[in-house]
Amino acid sequence: MKDLVKKLTQTSSPSGRESEIRNIILDEVKDFIDGYEIDKLGNLIVWKKGRSDEKLLLDAHMDEIGVVATYIDDKGFIRIEPVGGISPYNLLGSTISFPNVKGIVGVEGETQEDLAKNIRELNFDKIFVDIGVGDKERAEELVPPGTFGVYDAPFIDLGERIVSKAMDDRIGCAIIIEVLKRSKPYHNLYATFSVQEEVGLVGASTVAFNIKPDMAIAVDVTSYSDTPKGNKRMSLILGKGPAIKIKDSASISDRRVVEKLRSIAEKNNIPYQIEVLLRGGTNAAVLQTTGEGIVSGTLSIPTRYVHSPHEMVDLKDVENAVRLLVLLVEGEEKLL
Amino acid sequence: MYIKELTEISGVSGYEKKVREFIKNKIKEKVEGIEEDGLGNLIAWKRGKNSKKLMICAHMDEVGFMVSNIEEDGKLSVIPLGGIDLRAVIGKKVLVGENEIPGIIGYKPVHLQRSDLLTPPSLNDIKIDIGATKRSEVEGKIKIGDFVAFAGNSMIHAEWFSGKALDNRGGCSLLIDLIEKNLDLAYTTYFVFSVQEELGLRGARVASERINPDFAFVIETTTSGDNPEFPEDRRSSELGKGPVITPVHSGYVNDERLFNWVLKIAKESNIPHQIKRRTVGGTDARAIAVSSGAPSLVISIPSRYIHSPLCVMNLSDYENTLKLLSILLVKEEER
Numbered sequence: 007m008k009d010l011v012k013k014l015t016q017t018s019s020p021s022g023r024e025s026e027i028r029n030i031i032l033d034e035v036k037d038f039i040d041g042y043e044i045d046k047l048g049n050l051i052v053w054k055k056g057r058s059d060e061k062l063l064l065d066a067h068m069d070e071i072g073v074v075a076t077y078i079d080d081k082g083f084i085r086i087e088p089v090g091g092i093s094p095y096n097l098l099g100s101t102i103s104f105p106n107v108k109g110i111v112g113v114e115g116e117t118q119e120d121l122a123k124n125i126r127e128l129n130f131d132k133i134f135v136d137i138g139v140g141d142k143e144r145a146e147e148l149v150p151p152g153t154f155g156v157y158d159a160p161f162i163d164l165g166e167r168i169v170s171k172a173m174d175d176r177i178g179c180a181i182i183i184e185v186l187k188r189s190k191p192y193h194n195l196y197a198t199f200s201v202q203e204e205v206g207l208v209g210a211s212t213v214a215f216n217i218k219p220d221m222a223i224a225v226d227v228t229s230y231s232d233t234p235k236g237n238k239r240m241s242l243i244l245g246k247g248p249a250i251k252i253k254d255s256a257s258i259s260d261r262r263v264v265e266k267l268r269s270i271a272e273k274n275n276i277p278y279q280i281e282v283l284l285r286g287g288t289n290a291a292v293l294q295t296t297g298e299g300i301v302s303g304t305l306s307i308p309t310r311y312v313h314s315p316h317e318m319v320d321l322k323d324v325e326n327a328v329r330l331l332v333l334l335v336e337g338e339e340k341l342l
Numbered sequence: 343m344y345i346k347e348l349t350e351i352s353g354v355s356g357y358e359k360k361v362r363e364f365i366k367n368k369i370k371e372k373v374e375g376i377e378e379d380g381l382g383n384l385i386a387w388k389r390g391k392n393s394k395k396l397m398i399c400a401h402m403d404e405v406g407f408m409v410s411n412i413e414e415d416g417k418l419s420v421i422p423l424g425g426i427d428l429r430a431v432i433g434k435k436v437l438v439g440e441n442e443i444p445g446i447i448g449y450k451p452v453h454l455q456r457s458d459l460l461t462p463p464s465l466n467d468i469k470i471d472i473g474a475t476k477r478s479e480v481e482g483k484i485k486i487g488d489f490v491a492f493a494g495n496s497m498i499h500a501e502w503f504s505g506k507a508l509d510n511r512g513g514c515s516l517l518i519d520l521i522e523k524n525l526d527l528a529y530t531t532y533f534v535f536s537v538q539e540e541l542g543l544r545g546a547r548v549a550s551e552r553i554n555p556d557f558a559f560v561i562e563t564t565t566s567g568d569n570p571e572f573p574e575d576r577r578s579s580e581l582g583k584g585p586v587i588t589p590v591h592s593g594y595v596n597d598e599r600l601f602n603w604v605l606k607i608a609k610e611s612n613i614p615h616q617i618k619r620r621t622v623g624g625t626d627a628r629a630i631a632v633s634s635g636a637p638s639l640v641i642s643i644p645s646r647y648i649h650s651p652l653c654v655m656n657l658s659d660y661e662n663t664l665k666l667l668s669i670l671l672v673k674e675e676e677r
Contacts, residue, residue, distance in 0.1 A: 022595020046556065047635050074590050076619035077575050085575050087621040089590055131576060151617040152589040152601065206593040206628065212635030292632070 007321065008168060010034070011180045012161040015170035018103055020072025020089050021202045023154045024048055027068045031179055031199050038186045049213045050199040056191040060341045063196045063219035063300075064185065064331065065210055065289050066178030066226065067203030070171065071313055072156040073102060075135070075149045082145035084109065084135040089154060090204030094128045096157075096314045102135050103158035107148045109135035159315035166321055167244070173317035175203065177307050177324060178225035184328045191335045203289055207256075210289035214296045221301045221341045223263060224290040225327065227317070228254075228283055228306035240284055242308040245320040247277030248327035251304035256287025257294055262342060263303030270333045276326050281306055301342060305331070343660065344368065344515045349505035350494035352437050354406030355423045355540045357489040358382055361402040365514060365535055369521045373533070383549040384535040390527035392674065397532045397555035397636070398520070398667075399546055399626050400513030400562070401539030404506065405649050407490035409438065409470070412481065416474030418445070420490055421465070424540030428463045430650040431492075436470060439488030445472040492651040501657045508653035510539070512563035512643045512660065519664055520671060528674050529556070539626055546626035550634040557600060557637050557675070560627045561667070563655070564588075564618065564642035577619060579644040581656040584614030585663040588640040592624040597637030603675055604639055604666070613666045618642070641667065 019027035028050050032042065035052055042052040050068070071090035078084050086102070097111045114132050115121025124132040135155075139145045149155075162169040170176075182197045189195070196217050202208035214222055228251070230236065232243045242249060250267045251259050271278040283306075294302040305327055310318040344364075353361035362384050370376050373386040384402070405424030412418055418438065432449040448471040449463055470490060474480045496505030517533050532553045536545035550558065568580040579586040587604060588596050608615040618640075627638045643663050646654040 022590060023598055025598075045635060046637055047631060048637075074621065076589075076617065076621075079575055085619070087590075087619070089595065089621075151619070152587070152605075154589075202595055202631075205590070205595055206632075208594055208628070208631050211632035215635070 007180070007184065007324065008163060010183065011168060011177060012170070014176035014179055015172045016161055018156045019069060020154045020156050021069040021204045022089070024068050024201045028199065031068060031183065034183050035186050045213065047209050047212070048201045049209045051213065051217070052186065052197050054186060054191050054195040056194040058193045061194045061196060061217065061219040062335060062341060063198060063214055063217060063222040064182050065198045065200055065213070065222065065224045065293060066182050067175045067201070067209065067289060068179055068199040069201055069204055070156055070174065070176070071204045072154050075104065075151055075153045075155065077151060078142050078145045078149070080142050082137065082139040082141050084137065084145060084149055086133070086135055086155070087130055091313055093313065094130055094133055097133060098125070098128065100315050101158035102155040104149050104153055104155040107137050108158050109137040112136050157315040162316070167318055168321060169316050169318045171315050171317065173309055173319050174227040174312055177227060177319055181225050181324060181327050181331065185331045185335060188328065189332045189335045192338050193335060193341060195335050200289060207289055207292045211292040214293050214300055218297065219300060221263060222290070222293040223302070224288040224293060224304045226288040226304060226306055227309035227312055228281055229286065229312060230308050230310045233310065237284065240282055242279065242281060244308050244310065244318070245322050246279050248323050248330060249279045249281035249306040249308055251281045251283065251306050254283035254286050254288065256291035257302070259290065259303030260301045262301055266334065266341070267305060267330060270337065271330055274333060276330050278326070278330070344518055345503055345505070345512060345660070346496045346498065348511035348515055349496045349507045352442060352489065352491035353402055353404055353507070354489045354491050355403040355538045358402045358537045361514070362535065365402070365518060368518050372521050372524070379548060379552060381545050381548050382537040383545045385549060385553070386521065386533045388527055388531055390529040390531055392529050394529045394556040395532060395553060396529040397534055397550060397553050397558040397630065398517060399534040399536055399549070399558060399560050399630070400517050401510045401536045401545065401626060402514055403537055403540050404491070404509065404511070405540050406492065409484060409486055409488045409490060411486060412477050412484065413469070414477055416476045416480050417448070417469035417471055418484065419469060425649055427650065428465065428468060432463065434651040435493040436490050437493050438470065438472060438490050439484050441483070443472055443483055444493065445470040495652070503655045503657055504652055506651050506653065508645050508655055509563040509648040512645065512655065513561040516561050516664055516667060520667055523668060525668060525672050528672050531671060536626055543624060543626050543629035547629040547633045550630040550636060554634050555636045557597065558627070558630050559670070560625050560630070560638055560640045562625055562640055562642040563645045563648060565620070565623070565648055566644040566646050568646065579616055579618055581644050581646065582658055583616045583644070584659060585666050586616050586618045586642040586644050588618040588642065591621050591640065593628040594624065594631050596627060596639045600637060600639035600675070604641065604670065607669055607673065608666055611666070611669055613662050615666065
C-alpha cells in the first residue's frame with residue numbers, strides 16, 4: 007500500500023494536466039477490470055461486472071493543486087498564478103516542479119521592511135519562481151508560459167503515518183485501486199478517476215451522466231481537528247477510522263449512503279468516524295445533481311495540512327476505508 | 343467586421359434581443375440551419391467534412407444595470423447586471439428600456455464632496471437622471487425591470503477602436519465574419535451566440551447540453567491591463583500583440599491538446615499571439631465543460647477598460663484573431 011501511495015502521490019499531475027497520473031492508474035488496474043473508457047474531458051472510467059442488477063460508482067479525483075507559469079521577465083524569473091486552492095503562504099520557501107526543471111519560490115522586497123510587509127500580505131503578485139537561469143530566452147525554453155507546475159515535496163514514511171504532496175486525492179485513488187484489485191463485486195462496480203476537481207468539480211460534473219449509477223460515493227480527503235488548538239467545532243481524528251460524511255459546504259450525503267456504510271462498519275467491527283465538515287466540498291456535490299439525481303455521499307480520509315506540500319494521513323484509516331468499500335461492493339444485499 | 347454596429351446596440355444580460363436580431367439578419371442566409379433556444383441563445387450551424395461537432399461560442403450580452411425602482415423625485419435606482427466598477431460609470435450616458443430613453447448616471451458633484459471623494463460610490467448613491475422631477479413623469483415611459491445600457495459611442499481612429507460592450511461584441515463580430523467567409527469547415531460547426539454570460543455563464547450551459555459538441559472554442563474579448571501604471575508582469579495581456587490564448591481561468595483548465603495545437607498553428611502561420619497571464623474571471627468554457635463534458639479553449643481579443651462605458655481595442659488584434667480562427671476552423675485537430 008505504501009508503495010502504491012508513494013507512486014501515486016509523487017506523480018506530477020495538476021488539474022487539467024492529468025495524463026501522467028491517468029496512465030499510471032490505468033496501468034495499476036488494467037488486469038483487474040472488465041473495461042475502461044477515457045471521456046472527452048479526460049476522466050478515466052473503469053468497470054468490473056457484478057451479478058446484481060444495481061450499479062455502484064466510486065469516484066476519486068486524480069488531479070492535484072498546482073501553479074501555472076504566466077510571465078517570464080528579462081532575468082529569467084517566472085511569475086505564477088494558482089491552479090486550484092493553493093495558498094501563497096504554502097509556497098513560501100517551497101520548491102516547484104515544472105516538467106523540465108525545478109524552481110525555488112522567492113518573495114519580492116527591496117528592504118527588510120518591504121519583505122516583512124510582503125510576507126504579511128502575501129499574494130501571487132509578490133512571489134516569483136527562480137529556476138536558476140539568468141535570461142528570458144533560456145527560461146522560456148525550459149518553462150514556456152502556460153506550463154503547469156506542482157509542489158516538489160517528498161514522500162515521507164513515518165510508520166503508521168505517511169506524508170506527501172497530493173494525498174488530496176491520490177489517497178482516494180489508491181483506495182479505489184485497492185478495492186478494484188481485492189474485490190469480486192456483487193454489484194456492478196464503476197470507478198471514476200476524475201479530472202479538474204480542484205478548480206471546481208469539473209470532471210465529475212458529467213462523468214456519471216451516462217453510467218446512471220444507483221449509488222455514488224466520492225472518496226476524498228477531509229480536514230482534521232486533532233492538532234494543537236485544533237478546531238473544536240468538529241471532530242476528525244487521524245487513525246480513528248475513515249470518516250462517513252454527513253455534510254460539508256457543498257453537499258449533504260444521502261442518508262441511504264450514510265446508513266449503508268455505517269451498518270457495514272458496525273457489523274464488521276471496522277472503526278469509523280462521522281464527519282460534519284465546516285468548510286469544503288467533494289465531487290459528491292456534482293454527482294448528486296447529475297441527470298435526474300444520484301444517491302450520493304462521501305467517504306473521507308482525515309488528512310492534516312491539506313493543500314500544503316506535506317499532507318499527512320494514517321494508513322490504518324486508509325486500510326479500513328478499503329475494507330469497508332470491499333464489503334460494500336461484495337455485499338449481497340441491495341444498495342437501495 | 344461589425345464591431346461598430348454591434349457596439350452601438352443595447353443588449354445587457356437578459357435583454358439580448360436587439361443583438362440577436364442584428365446577428366440573425368446578417369447570418370441567416372449564410373448558414374444551413376439557425377434556431378433560437380428557450381433561453382435566447384442563437385445557434386447556427388454549417389456542415390463540415392468531418393461529422394464531429396465543433397461549437398464556437400461568443401456571448402452577446404454586455405454588463406449594464408436594471409431599473410429596481412422609480413423614486414418619488416423621478417430618479418431611477420438600479421441594480422448592476424454583471425461586474426461593474428461604479429467609479430467608472432459616474433456621469434456617463436445611458437439608454438433605458440425598450441424605447442432607449444436617454445439618461446445620465448448622476449452622482450454628487452465634486453465641489454460638494456470632501457472625504458467621500460476617497461471612497462468608491464455605493465449603489466445607494468447612484469441614480470439615473472432622465473430629466474424627470476417626479477415619479478408620475480416617468481411612469482408610462484419606464485418600468486421597474488427595464489434595462490439600463492451604456493450608450494454606444496464607437497469610434498475608429500487609425501488602428502484603434504473604442505466603444506462600449508466590446509466584451510463581447512468583439513467575439514460576436516468575429517463569428518459573423520467567420521460565417522461570411524464561407525470557409526471549407528473541417529467539422530460540423532455550431533456558431534453559438536450565447537446569453538447571460540456576465541451573470542454566470544447561463545446561456546452556454548444549455549446551448550452546449552443541446553449540441554453536445556466534441557470540442558469547443560470560446561471567443562472572448564478579455565482584459566489587457568497594459569496601462570502605464572501596471573508593470574509588465576502584472577498585466578493580463580497587451581494590445582497589439584495578437585490573440586490571447588488562455589491556459590487556465592476561474593473554474594476550468596483549458597484543454598491541453600487544444601492549447602498546444604492552437605499555439606503550434608499560430609507559430610507555423612506567423613500569427614502574433616500571447617498567453618494570458620492572469621487567471622481570475624471565468625468564461626463560457628466552464629459552463630461547456632460541466633454541462634456537456636466537452637473540452638474547450640478560450641481565444642480572445644485583448645481590450646483595455648472592459649466592463650466600462652468605453653473599451654479600447656487595437657484592430658490588428660481583431661485581424662490576427664480572425665486570421666487564426668479562419669485557419670483553425672478548416673483544419674482537422676491533431677490529437
